[in-house]
């Protein structure tokens with residue numbers, strides 16, 4: 783399976799994918815490229831270090847959103863991906879791309895969807911909202927991308943306990959370590975081996991998942 787990752791930031795989820803492909807935890811998968819909308823994203827350094835082809839499609843290099851969307855789709859198409867992984871990609875995927883790659887785009891969100899998701903919920907904002915609500919448990923979700931925001935069929939979720947005194951930064955790191963970096967690689971391996979079926983808004987996983 784040809785995997786293309788889209789990134790905007792530090793790339794710790796990308797690194798988890800790179801490491802799990804390297805150690806054989808993720809099978810039947812080749813990371814064929816990494817695209818970022820930010821030329822200075824550290825995720826690009828991680829890709830280069832792993833010998834993976836990289837591209838940058840930056841909004842400021844295009845006169846308007848339509849031209850940017852066109853350039854993004856051309857860059858994606860050039861890698862001929864079987865699966866597109868949004869690993870901390872902070873750009874809303876244009877509808878044309880969602881339709882062209884229906885059920886071939888997955889995203890990682892740092893909460894247990896449907897809590898704390900949708901417009902405006904990204905990065906630390908998710909954890910700040912969770913802490914201010916006084917939640918005792920949070921977690922992360924991998925889901926297929928559809929035309930909405932964080933609204934596609936859920937593939938995997940993993941819960942993480944909130945501890946007294948947690949700051950948003952501390953909680954973000956725990957959710958990454960205990961949830962994101964486990965469920966994203968697992969979801970990729972399941973998809974790469976044909977073990978995820980979508981029925982309506984739900985998915986059926988054809989193996990017992992131990993996370």
Ligand code: GRF
Pocket residue numbers: 789790791792793794795796825869870871890891892905958962
């Ligand atoms: C992660 O918290 C992920 O849940 C969210 O964006 C962040 C990306 O972090 N989508 P990284 O770039 O993978 O380190």
